[in-house]
Amino acid sequence: MxxxxxxxxxxxxxxxxxxxxxxxxxxxxxxxxxxxRVDLLRQGDCTGPMYILIDGWAIRYKILVDGRRxxxxxxxxxxxxxxxxxxxxxxxxxxxxxxxxxxxxxxRDTMDTARNQFPDVEKLLWCDMHVSxxxxxxxxxxxxxxxxxxxxxxxxxxxxxxxxSANLCQGKTCAFHLTQIELAETLGMTPVYVNxxxxxxxxxxxxxxxxRTLTINDLPRLEQLALFDPGYLRICESxxxxxxxxxxxxxx
Amino acid sequence: MxxxxxxxxxxxxxxxxxxxxxxxxxxxxxxxxxxxRVDLLRQGDCTGPMYILIDGWAIRYKILVDGRRxxxxxxxxxxxxxxxxxxxxxxxxxxxxxxxxxxxxxxRDTMDTARNQFPDVEKLLWCDMHVSxxxxxxxxxxxxxxxxxxxxxxxxxxxxxxxxSANLCQGKTCAFHLTQIELAETLGMTPVYVNxxxxxxxxxxxxxxxxRTLTINDLPRLEQLALFDPGYLRICESxxxxxxxxxxxxxx
DNA sequence: CGAAGCATTGACCCTATTCAATTTTGGTGG
DNA sequence: CCACCAAAATTGAATAGGGTCAATGCTTCG
Numbered sequence: 001m002x003x004x005x006x007x008x009x010x011x012x013x014x015x016x017x018x019x020x021x022x023x024x025x026x027x028x029x030x031x032x033x034x035x036x037r038v039d040l041l042r043q044g045d046c047t048g049p050m051y052i053l054i055d056g057w058a059i060r061y062k063i064l065v066d067g068r069r070x071x072x073x074x075x076x077x078x079x080x081x082x083x084x085x086x087x088x089x090x091x092x093x094x095x096x097x098x099x100x101x102x103x104x105x106x107x108r109d110t111m112d113t114a115r116n117q118f119p120d121v122e123k124l125l126w127c128d129m130h131v132s133x134x135x136x137x138x139x140x141x142x143x144x145x146x147x148x149x150x151x152x153x154x155x156x157x158x159x160x161x162x163x164x165s166a167n168l169c170q171g172k173t174c175a176f177h178l179t180q181i182e183l184a185e186t187l188g189m190t191p192v193y194v195n196x197x198x199x200x201x202x203x204x205x206x207x208x209x210x211x212r213t214l215t216i217n218d219l220p221r222l223e224q225l226a227l228f229d230p231g232y233l234r235i236c237e238s239x240x241x242x243x244x245x246x247x248x249x250x251x252x
Numbered sequence: 253m254x255x256x257x258x259x260x261x262x263x264x265x266x267x268x269x270x271x272x273x274x275x276x277x278x279x280x281x282x283x284x285x286x287x288x289r290v291d292l293l294r295q296g297d298c299t300g301p302m303y304i305l306i307d308g309w310a311i312r313y314k315i316l317v318d319g320r321r322x323x324x325x326x327x328x329x330x331x332x333x334x335x336x337x338x339x340x341x342x343x344x345x346x347x348x349x350x351x352x353x354x355x356x357x358x359x360r361d362t363m364d365t366a367r368n369q370f371p372d373v374e375k376l377l378w379c380d381m382h383v384s385x386x387x388x389x390x391x392x393x394x395x396x397x398x399x400x401x402x403x404x405x406x407x408x409x410x411x412x413x414x415x416x417s418a419n420l421c422q423g424k425t426c427a428f429h430l431t432q433i434e435l436a437e438t439l440g441m442t443p444v445y446v447n448x449x450x451x452x453x454x455x456x457x458x459x460x461x462x463x464r465t466l467t468i469n470d471l472p473r474l475e476q477l478a479l480f481d482p483g484y485l486r487i488c489e490s491x492x493x494x495x496x497x498x499x500x501x502x503x504x
Numbered sequence: 505c506g507a508a509g510c511a512t513t514g515a516c517c518c519t520a521t522t523c524a525a526t527t528t529t530g531g532t533g534g
Numbered sequence: 535c536c537a538c539c540a541a542a543a544t545t546g547a548a549t550a551g552g553g554t555c556a557a558t559g560c561t562t563c564g
Binding site: 012070087088093134144146185 | 324389481
Binding site for chain 2: 522523
């Protein structure tokens with residue numbers, strides 16, 4: 001298990017020795033590699049095992065009957081999917097690799113045993129689920145309320161921050177494996193306008209984005225433009241993130 | 253506990269006698285009533301107990317620093333919130349009543365005990381969480397991919413269908429407690445355009461909407477317009493919903 | 505080295521927004 | 535029961551943010 005995955009799994013609090021050891025064993029024994037741009041799970045499939053993404057990028061997406069595609073989330077190393085598998089009967093969305101991807105398969109029986117045996121593991125799953133839900137809510141807020149520029153800035157901030165907290169950044173730079181077309185499907189805009197929006201951000205010196213590499217030159221300014229409040233990424237963290245969110249309540 | 257709540261809680265499979273009895277007792281003993289348009293939980297609050305909405309409508313919403321508000325979901329009788337409370341440290345969003353609301357409070361200790369004692373209850377919570385997540389994904393898809401008309405139609409279909417499966421409809425009619433302003437905040441559009449969109453749907457004879465009452469005259473046609481596929485509402489159902497989703501996979 | 509996919513650019517257009525005014529509704533107190 | 539007020543719904547006209555279409559240049563990778 002690469003260091004950032006361990007790091008990520010500890011994000012929600014320290015695991016007890018035996019549960020950590022157990023997880024580590026699992027994620028080393030049952031690893032598989034998948035090429036880029038392949039569906040891992042399909043909308044309508046019956047649900048199966050659970051996975052931990054060890055390395056590479058993947059996406060959740062949903063397709064409408066007429067073919068329009070919405071990318072629902074980006075899965076980064078350390079992310080768990082699809083917890084769904086345990087209770088749900090069928091997938092309402094699909095999951096696909098973007099890059100070559102290394103993932104550990106955790107089959108249902110093994111997990112059931114572990115969840116009963118190690119309360120830590122059950123807690124970890126809940127935390128991951130809560131954080132995913134919070135991210136989904138933030139994306140809905142973006143799609144509903146933010147302008148194209150703000151949405152773009154918000155997404156860049158999120159992907160940078162999530163990678164930073166998994167020790168995957170080098171300074172102001174991180175990997176970035178979405179094409180402009182995929183950005184468009186994520187942000188609910190057209191590829192043409194994605195291109196123009198990116199150029200604006202580049203022209204203003206806020207970011208560089210080339211060769212699957214994102215550099216954020218001025219994070220504070222980008223965050224301000226994005227109305228970015230990282231609280232939603234931290235709602236489950238164990239250590240002292242304030243998480244406090246000072247907006248005034250909505251006037252009812 | 254009113255009949256529709258029982259019905260809703262059984263949606264994910266039959267509970268064992270003692271866990272159902274236990275739930276029933278709880279939701280009768282600790283009930284409180286809240287007036288319309290009041291915050292029940294606030295963005296930034298530390299998380300507390302869990303609630304079951306017994307009667308009335310409520311919303312989840314999120315506010316950006318500059319005041320823009322996105323409504324993230326509509327809570328109907330039988331819905332559980334905020335499961336979050338058990339693991340998360342703080343709320344990333346708020347919850348407010350729309351109508352007068354009756355809710356049962358389930359405090360943390362009681363719930364912890366129950367979850368250990370009755371595996372059914374833990375399962376029920378996971379199912380509810382999964383369905384909420386699926387709804388949130390569908391809303392993201394709406395906001396990102398559907399036009400204003402389609403978004404409106406989709407929301408009307410969803411709220412009708414959810415009420416129908418809780419036995420809250422009479423024929424083609426159900427309650428509808430969102431103002432046009434709230435619809436706007438839900439659908440990511442302006443109140444003016446919500447008004448115009450609704451008038452279109454009315455003019456075409458698809459719906460009636462007045463006096464907090466929605467009537468869907470032609471559900472099949474509205475569903476078609478909305479690209480509505482109710483599968484996402486059923487991913488956790490125990491009995492024979494097919495859930496199958498026949499769209500062709502995205503070409504990669 | 506060729507082809508397919510991705511990024512970029514320009515011109516035009518449309519969906520939805522903005523602003524501003526008016527009507528209707530619903531709730532309250534006299 | 536009616537008069538009054540605030541909030542919600544409705545309408546019109548002008549506008550802008552972002553979409554569409556189409557062509558060209560640039561990568562990447564077999």
